[in-house]
Amino acid sequence: MNADQTSSAGSSAPRADPPPALQPPNTRQTLRNLWRVIVELWWRFFDWLAIVSWKTLLIVYGLSLILAAMLHRPNTFFLFVVISAIIKVVAGGKRRAELVAHQATQRADTEQLERTVLEARMQALQAQIEPHFLFNTLGSIDQLIQTDPPRASKMQQSLIRYLRSAMPQMRDGSRPTLGQQVDLSTAFLEIMAMRMEERLQYEVNVPEGLKSAIFPSMMLQTLVENAIKHGLEPRATGGKMEIGAEIADGQLAVHVLDNGLGFAPKSDGGVGLANIRERLKVLYQGRAELIISVPPTGGTLATIKVPYEVAPATA
Amino acid sequence: MHAKPVPTAVVVDDERLMREQIVGRLKEAWPELVIVGEAANGREAVAMVHSLEPDIVFLDINMPEMDGIKTAQALAGQAHLVFVTAYDQYAIRAFEQGAIDYILKPVEPERVALTCKRLRERLQQKPDSVDHLLDELSQRLGSEGLKPREYMRWVQASVGANIRMIPTSEILFFRAEDKYTRVQTQGFEALIRTPIKDLIEALDPKEFWQIHRSTLVRVDAVAQVSRNFSGKQVVHLKGSDEKLEVSRSFNHLFKQM
Numbered sequence: 263m264n265a266d267q268t269s270s271a272g273s274s275a276p277r278a279d280p281p282p283a284l285q286p287p288n289t290r291q292t293l294r295n296l297w298r299v300i301v302e303l304w305w306r307f308f309d310w311l312a313i314v315s316w317k318t319l320l321i322v323y324g325l326s327l328i329l330a331a332m333l334h335r336p337n338t339f340f341l342f343v344v345i346s347a348i349i350k351v352v353a354g355g356k357r358r359a360e361l362v363a364h365q366a367t368q369r370a371d372t373e374q375l376e377r378t379v380l381e382a383r384m385q386a387l388q389a390q391i392e393p394h395f396l397f398n399t400l401g402s403i404d405q406l407i408q409t410d411p412p413r414a415s416k417m418q419q420s421l422i423r424y425l426r427s428a429m430p431q432m433r434d435g436s437r438p439t440l441g442q443q444v445d446l447s448t449a450f451l452e453i454m455a456m457r458m459e460e461r462l463q464y465e466v467n468v469p470e471g472l473k474s475a476i477f478p479s480m481m482l483q484t485l486v487e488n489a490i491k492h493g494l495e496p497r498a499t500g501g502k503m504e505i506g507a508e509i510a511d512g513q514l515a516v517h518v519l520d521n522g523l524g525f526a527p528k529s530d531g532g533v534g535l536a537n538i539r540e541r542l543k544v545l546y547q548g549r550a551e552l553i554i555s556v557p558p559t560g561g562t563l564a565t566i567k568v569p570y571e572v573a574p575a576t577a
Numbered sequence: 578m579h580a581k582p583v584p585t586a587v588v589v590d591d592e593r594l595m596r597e598q599i600v601g602r603l604k605e606a607w608p609e610l611v612i613v614g615e616a617a618n619g620r621e622a623v624a625m626v627h628s629l630e631p632d633i634v635f636l637d638i639n640m641p642e643m644d645g646i647k648t649a650q651a652l653a654g655q656a657h658l659v660f661v662t663a664y665d666q667y668a669i670r671a672f673e674q675g676a677i678d679y680i681l682k683p684v685e686p687e688r689v690a691l692t693c694k695r696l697r698e699r700l701q702q703k704p705d706s707v708d709h710l711l712d713e714l715s716q717r718l719g720s721e722g723l724k725p726r727e728y729m730r731w732v733q734a735s736v737g738a739n740i741r742m743i744p745t746s747e748i749l750f751f752r753a754e755d756k757y758t759r760v761q762t763q764g765f766e767a768l769i770r771t772p773i774k775d776l777i778e779a780l781d782p783k784e785f786w787q788i789h790r791s792t793l794v795r796v797d798a799v800a801q802v803s804r805n806f807s808g809k810q811v812v813h814l815k816g817s818d819e820k821l822e823v824s825r826s827f828n829h830l831f832k833q834m
Contacts, residue, residue, distance in 0.1 A: 393663070393664035394639065394663045394664050396664075397663035397664050397681075397682055397683065398592070398595070398663045398682060400683050401594070401595055401598060401663065401682040401683035401684065402592065402594040402595065402598075404598065404683045404684075405594045405595070405597055405598035405601070405683075406594065408601070409597065457592050457594060458591075458592065459592075459593060495591075495639075495641055496641045496642070497641055497642075498617065498618050498620075498621075498641050498642050525731060525733075525742050535744070536744075536746075539744075551764075553741060554731070554741065554742035554744075555739045555740055555741045555742060556733065556740040556741075556742065562742075
């Protein structure tokens, strides 16, 4: 701590003045070294003064007084006391400011860390795959193996793609992109379309250029699952769904539109939507929102708006 | 109930592949069983059972229009029921205690064979009355009917050219203004035509309090209550500078603890 303090104070110290140029080279070298040692000692003394308690300082003063009395140098003693007391006051202020700054940084770091941990935990929670979906899909694959093996294989590949992208990608620590999220939901929709047959039609209209944009994990998937579960599946005739994305006013707006049953004002919207709202609050502090609206065509339009950021290109 | 010479069954599932699978497995396990019909939802199933009078109905639980539990309630006593489900831990526990059999998806041949064996033994009897069991099931699965009263959780309001669904948890207060009711959230306001008195009926009284003839406030949005110069209570809100007056008849709401 002390050594660290010294080096940081030393580096901020003014550079030593160049010694007189007339000295012979070897003497100049010695003088320069000597000057460095003095500067170094001065800053150590300065830091020591800043940190030391007034009580210790008073004891030091007492010892100096005895030393001064022994050496008969009372003036030097008084000069030392006055100068060191002034430095103590000034350095103490600097030190306090440093401590406050350090604490503030630490607090910011803790908050950042808490946010990251929370995000990771929620991601893991979100990535829990609906058992209904998994078992029903496996059942469909099982049936297709007997009746239509090529389709069974296609469905299985979609399932693998879905499971792979649904696993939380916490290892590399990179932030999820819209492209990854769209891939996940597309794999899911491929499977659902094979299972629901003519009852589900879907379209994905996400421009290639937006796929590198940062977009939080599993939010799009929650909207897609909601649209199927509450909008299309409960209707015997099913319906259509569209995923789209665009930039408007510097914000990335991702929407899921369906022409299904529409929103029941009494339904509590499930845990899913509340979860998205909560996560958006934590991740973007009010700069993102989830809007549920009723399109003129009926059904439900869910839009998530987040600040537009592009993921850094990975080497 | 007279015993028919040939046992018959109806298979109900909203996914064709699943119906095919169940039908296929049944053919292997019980060749004499005749599948007289397949239905894709509960409503179709009820109509089919009425016209075809099968001995057995294989019923999916998650279905559009009318779920498996409600369908079973409508069919109680008319046929032997077997539920087919992908995953429902509570439901399975309930089945295990009761007279209703169940099959898990993906359908395993051995399990179907066991179910068929049980059905063959039971076919001579009248189908059990399983009302109490279905009631219990519907409770466990959170179906309608036995739930406590549901309150409005979303307000549908025009914001600009759009109709938005605003979750009640985002609303700070409702206030009557001329012919309309103003819905205020932290970010925006919207007007709706529903009068305050209808909102009082529809909203959860634990979530929203009436504090004035024309004002409903969300309890969780109240930051503090103070008194103004004329001695009236004034509600301060979290996330808004607007202050709401409390009329005398609602003063008791904010009595000191």
